[in-house]
Every structure is written in structure tokens, then in C-alpha cells.
Amino acid sequence: MSKILILGEHDAKTLNPATHKCVTCAKAIPGSHITVLLLGADTAAVAAQAAAIQGVDEVVRIDRAENAHPLAASFAPQIAALATGYTHLFGPSTSFGKDLTPRVAALLGVPQVSDLMAVDGAYRFRRPIYAGNAIVTLEADPARILVATVRVASFEAAPSGGAATISSRTLDVSLPSHTRYVGVHTGATDRPDLQTAARVVSGGRALGSAENFKLLFDLASKIGAAVGASRAAVDAGYASNEMQVGQTGKIIAPQVYFAFGISGAIQHLTGIKDARTIVAVNKDPEAPIFEVADVGLVGDLFQVVPELSRLIGA
Amino acid sequence: MQKIMVCIKRVVDYNVRVRVKPDESGVMLEGVKMSVNPFDEIALEEALRIKERGTNAEVLAVSIGVADTQQQLRTALAMGADRALLVQTDQPLDPLAAAHALLAIAKKENPDLVLLGKQAIDDDANQTGQMLAALWNRPQATYASKLAIDGTKATVTREVDAGLETIEVDLPAVVTVDLRLNEPRYVKLPDIMKAKKKPLDVIALDSLGVPSPVSFKIVKTEPPAQRQKGIMVKDVSELVDALKKKGLI
Numbered sequence: 012m013s014k015i016l017i018l019g020e021h022d023a024k025t026l027n028p029a030t031h032k033c034v035t036c037a038k039a040i041p042g043s044h045i046t047v048l049l050l051g052a053d054t055a056a057v058a059a060q061a062a063a064i065q066g067v068d069e070v071v072r073i074d075r076a077e078n079a080h081p082l083a084a085s086f087a088p089q090i091a092a093l094a095t096g097y098t099h100l101f102g103p104s105t106s107f108g109k110d111l112t113p114r115v116a117a118l119l120g121v122p123q124v125s126d127l128m129a130v131d132g133a134y135r136f137r138r139p140i141y142a143g144n145a146i147v148t149l150e151a152d153p154a155r156i157l158v159a160t161v162r163v164a165s166f167e168a169a170p171s172g173g174a175a176t177i178s179s180r181t182l183d184v185s186l187p188s189h190t191r192y193v194g195v196h197t198g199a200t201d202r203p204d205l206q207t208a209a210r211v212v213s214g215g216r217a218l219g220s221a222e223n224f225k226l227l228f229d230l231a232s233k234i235g236a237a238v239g240a241s242r243a244a245v246d247a248g249y250a251s252n253e254m255q256v257g258q259t260g261k262i263i264a265p266q267v268y269f270a271f272g273i274s275g276a277i278q279h280l281t282g283i284k285d286a287r288t289i290v291a292v293n294k295d296p297e298a299p300i301f302e303v304a305d306v307g308l309v310g311d312l313f314q315v316v317p318e319l320s321r322l323i324g325a
Numbered sequence: 326m327q328k329i330m331v332c333i334k335r336v337v338d339y340n341v342r343v344r345v346k347p348d349e350s351g352v353m354l355e356g357v358k359m360s361v362n363p364f365d366e367i368a369l370e371e372a373l374r375i376k377e378r379g380t381n382a383e384v385l386a387v388s389i390g391v392a393d394t395q396q397q398l399r400t401a402l403a404m405g406a407d408r409a410l411l412v413q414t415d416q417p418l419d420p421l422a423a424a425h426a427l428l429a430i431a432k433k434e435n436p437d438l439v440l441l442g443k444q445a446i447d448d449d450a451n452q453t454g455q456m457l458a459a460l461w462n463r464p465q466a467t468y469a470s471k472l473a474i475d476g477t478k479a480t481v482t483r484e485v486d487a488g489l490e491t492i493e494v495d496l497p498a499v500v501t502v503d504l505r506l507n508e509p510r511y512v513k514l515p516d517i518m519k520a521k522k523k524p525l526d527v528i529a530l531d532s533l534g535v536p537s538p539v540s541f542k543i544v545k546t547e548p549p550a551q552r553q554k555g556i557m558v559k560d561v562s563e564l565v566d567a568l569k570k571k572g573l574i
């Protein structure tokens with residue numbers, strides 16, 4: 012039997028859907044027993060949410076004042092102490108999981124599979140390399156715990172309907188004081204979250220200014236979409252950093268992705284490969300984005316976007 | 326701040342479109358342009374700026390790789406690193422093994438700060454910095470987009486999914502850098518000439534006495550699934566029709 016420990020991600024109020032996706036990945040391993048681990052100052056609310064995910068057998072809480080913020084240096088030794096007895100340890104490939112999971116792996120003395128995208132067996136997996144230009148199949152040694160981050164764009168969120176048991180653990184692990192949380196600045200909006208939105212409207216360098224990005228926000232409001240951006244648009248200050256889509260930004264899998272004035276660099280495409288439908292609008296008919304677009308329109312975005320907003324709104 | 330260690334990986338240049346070998350044994354690397362991993366270049370630039378801001382710290386560039394990695398270390402020296410060290414091996418190392426080797430160097434060199442890219446654009450693993458910090462039992466600050474040094478502390482702004490997070494770490498610490506930390510300088514010809522005279526030491530990986538790497542078995546390497554060819558529409562009303570037909574609006 013595979014005993015799988017999933018590092019749950021949350022903000023104390025809500026369990027991040029990345030956790031539900033990790034559960035789907037874990038369920039693909041035959042005969043898996045799935046435990047979601049939650050660290051926080053008070054994880055009661057999110058533990059109830061985790062217990063309700065179909066396929067989860069157990070939820071383990073480690074509540075402790077020092078766990079109020081997810082500092083890898085503090086979380087990792089606690090997770091490593093708890094990991095004995097598990098065959099697999101999965102974190103999400105979000106900034107939380109990518110920061111934390113390798114630190115745990117190193118403490119356990121084992122290598123890590125990053126961005127696990129497909130399960131071919133309990134110890135056989137696929138992952139992308141070279142910005143998704145190649146896919147490798149890896150085999151791990153069953154004698155060691157398998158540590159991985161799960162590429163969340165590759166898995167659907169597991170539905171609710173479960174009723175797992177919840178328990179609390181106290182660990183005798185001393186935590187370092189060398190790393191201190193100061194604060195977070197979020198561009199939080201009431202718009203759909205980029206990583207989980209069914210629709211995403213995205214803009215590139217061609218937008219030309221933060222002001223012009225409003226065109227995209229208007230369209231997004233009409234269709235209930237999240238707004239994304241290319242690196243060029245973020246670097247130029249037209250969009251904020253958490254909006255970046257791509258190899259080094261967010262990897263997303265919406266139902267539909269609109270790319271306006273984005274050329275389609277490989278580093279951008281790797282972030283949208285799993286979108287069900289890609290719509291591209293670019294004034295250059297030779298733009299590489301058209302090679303991957305399901306629906307393409309050669310045109311000036313400054314004409315197309317307002318017209319599209321109007322026609323959809325009508 | 327006396328010494329900054331910058332870790333540099335030799336990778337396929339980001340402009341190269343990497344292709345898979347027909348026999349699925351890997352990707353084609355013969356004759357392909359190799360460069361400093363772009364994120365590591367940003368790490369080096371940051372080290373140089375810390376030095377130039379008056380700390381006058383020594384900047385040491387370290388790489389692990391084949392003999393030809395000396396080319397990338399020469400680039401690092403030309404950018405402004407004071408000294409370079411190549412840990413030579415023909416064996417490709419995974420991040421845990423690389424972290425063990427870097428740990429051995431860190432223990433010898435005692436840097437106040439280790440800077441490296443958040444990921445390498447070949448394996449996209451995003452692990453080495455975190456693993457080094459764990460093995461070294463020191464703080465980690467990943468995905469840095471701003472770094473301020475204040476005596477024995479660093480304040481780091483990190484690019485996280487929610488936005489920008491700030492943490493404070495005691496030095497020595499491992500900081501992995503993101504794209505927006507800075508824009509690396511261009512290397513000028515006289516700097517390339519000067520770099521030829523700077524020290525570049527080569528040691529064998531075996532001489533470090535690090536544990537032999539445990540790794541995964543690579544079964545095969547395949548090209549990614551191709552998307553189906555799409556359609557082109559003439560104007561916005563055709564676009565709206567196409568979206569309606571797909572049930573997307």
C-alpha cells in the first residue's frame with residue numbers, strides 16, 4: 012500500500028485548490044492511503060475543508076503559534092519529523108510548495124521530482140523539462156520515500172463529499188529563529204483567481220501601459236475572467252508580478268485563454284499549454300502564438316478588445 | 326559582508342529550441358549554444374551590486390559541470406566576479422547532489438551570502454537553493470525580487486503566488502533570485518580581456534568527498550503532446566461565433 016502525505020496549502024481561512032489537485036494526483040496511485048497535513052496557528056477551519064475532499068483518509072493538524080506563516084525553514088523540520096512511515100510526500104507546485112518541498116526532501120536525504128505531471132505507477136512518473144519542450148519519464152527507488160511537487164495544472168481538483176478523520180499532533184521539534192516573516196503585499200482583487208479561473212484574459216507588451224490594461228479588465232469583468240500577463244508586460248510595469256503566466260510565472264489550465272498582443276515565446280507558451288482553448292489576437296500574422304492557437308485573429312487589439320467587449324455584452 | 330558565493334549553471338541558451346532525440350534517450354545537445362543560466366546571471370549581477378554599493382565583498386562564482394563550464398565562469402569573471410571555482414565532473418548531477426557539492430564549498434569558503442537562480446532553465450527543478458539551505462542549516466529566501474543587506478541581516482522581498490512577501494533572514498543565508506531583481510550588465514570587451522587574468526580554479530568533484538548521489542532513473546525523454554491545428558477567423562464577429570460554437574461565451 013502507498014501511504015501518501017500531502018502538504019496542504021491554506022491561508023488559515025480557505026484551503027487552496029492546489030491541495031485538491033494533489034489529492035487527485037495521489038488517487039492515481041493504486042491502493043493509496045491519503046493524509047493531508049496542515050501546519051498553521053489554527054487549522055480548525057481548513058482541516059474541516061480538507062476532511063471533506065473525496066479520497067482523503069486522514070487529516071493531520073500541527074497547530075502552533077510559530078506556524079502562522081509558511082516559512083520553509085520552520086515548516087520543513089516538522090514535516091520531516093512526521094514523514095517517517097509514508098511512502099510518498101507531495102507538495103503543490105505553487106510558490107508555497109516549490110519553496111518548502113525541496114527543503115523537506117533534503118532533510119530526508121532524498122531527491123525530489125518537481126512538477127510531477129502524470130502518474131504511470133507508484134514509482135513511475137512523468138515531468139516536463141526545458142520549459143515543456145521535452146517530457147521525461149522517471150523511475151524512483153521504492154526503498155525511499157518519494158518526494159515530489161505536483162504540477163497542479165495537470166490535475167483536476169478532487170470533488171468534495173469525503174469524511175476523513177481529523178487528528179492533532181504535537182511535535183517535539185525546535186524551530187529556528189533565523190528566518191522571520193515581515194508581511195505580504197497582495198494585489199488582491201475580487202476577480203477570479205488566475206490559477207483556478209475557467210477563463211483568463213491576458214495581455215502582452217503590446218498593451219503599452221497599465222492604463223491600457225483596463226481594456227482587458229473590462230472584457231474580463233464581462234465574462235468573469237481572471238487577468239494575466241506576459242513577462243514583458245509585467246517587467247514594463249503594466250501588470251503586477253502575480254499576474255505573470257509562463258515558465259517562471261503561473262502555469263494555468265483554464266477552459267479558455269485569450270492572448271492579446273502576446274507573441275508566443277516558448278517561456279510564455281509553457282504556462283498555457285494545458286488551456287482547453289487558446290484564442291490569440293495579434294497584428295503580426297507570423298506571430299508564433301498562432302501555432303498553438305485554437306482560434307486566431309490577425310488584428311489590432313485596440314480595435315478588437317473593445318469590439319469584443321461590446322459584442323459579448325450585447 | 327565579506328564574501329558572496331554565486332552559483333552558476335551552464336545550460337542550453339534560452340533562445341535555443343530544444344529537440345528530443347529520435348531514440349528518446351534525451352535531448353539533442355550537440356553543437357547547441359550553451360550559456361550561463363539566466364537566473365544565475367541575475368544572481369551574479371546582484372552580488373556585484375552589493376559589492377559596488379561599498380561593501381567591497383569578494384564575489385566568488387562557483388559551478389559544477391564539465392570542463393567546458395570554464396567558458397561560463399569566464400563570463401562570470403568578465404561580468405565582475407573576483408574569483409571562480411569549477412567543480413569538475415562529467416556526471417550530470419541532480420539538485421540534491423549539486424547541493425551537497427555546494428555545501429562542501431560553502432563550508433570551506435564561509436560566505437556571508439549564497440546567491441543563485443531560483444531555477445535552471447534546463448531541468449526547471451527549482452530545488453538546489455532550498456536543498457543547500459537545508460543541508461547547511463541556514464535560512465532560505467527564494468524568488469527574491471528585492472534584497473537589502475543590513476549588517477548581519479537581509480530583508481528579502483519574494484515573488485509569491487499571492488503577490489510580494491517580505492521576510493527577514495540572519496546571515497549567512499541562501500537567496501534564490503527571480504527575474505525582476507535586476508537587469509544584468511553587458512560584458513564589455515576590455516572586461517573579457519581582464520577576466521583572462523582572474524583566478525579560475527578547477528577541482529574534481531571526487532575530491533570533495535560528498536556522498537554519492539541517489540537519483541531517479543530516466544526511462545525515456547519524449548516530445549510533448551502537440552496541440553491540434555486551430556482555425557483563423559477574419560473579424561471580431563466571426564471570433565464571437567467561434568467562441569459561441571465552442572460554448573465558451
Ligand SMILES: Cc1cc2nc3c(=O)[nH]c(=O)nc-3n(C[C@H](O)[C@H](O)[C@H](O)COP(=O)(O)OP(=O)(O)OC[C@H]3O[C@@H](n4cnc5c(N)ncnc54)[C@H](O)[C@@H]3O)c2cc1C
Binds near residue numbers: 215240257261282363
Ligand atoms: C529565463 C526566462 C524566463 C522567462 N519566463 C517567462 C514567463 O514566465 N512568461 C512570459 O510571458 N515570458 C517569459 N520570458 C520572456 C519571453 O521570452 C518573452 O520575452 C515574453 O514572453 C514576450 O512578451 P510579449 O509576448 O508580451 O512581448 P513581445 O514578444 O514583444 O510581443 C508583443 C506582441 O504584440 C504584438 N502586437 C504589437 N502591437 C499590437 C497590437 N496593437 N495589436 C495586436 N498585437 C500587437 C506583436 O506583433 C508581438 O507579437 C522569459 C524569458 C527568459 C529568458
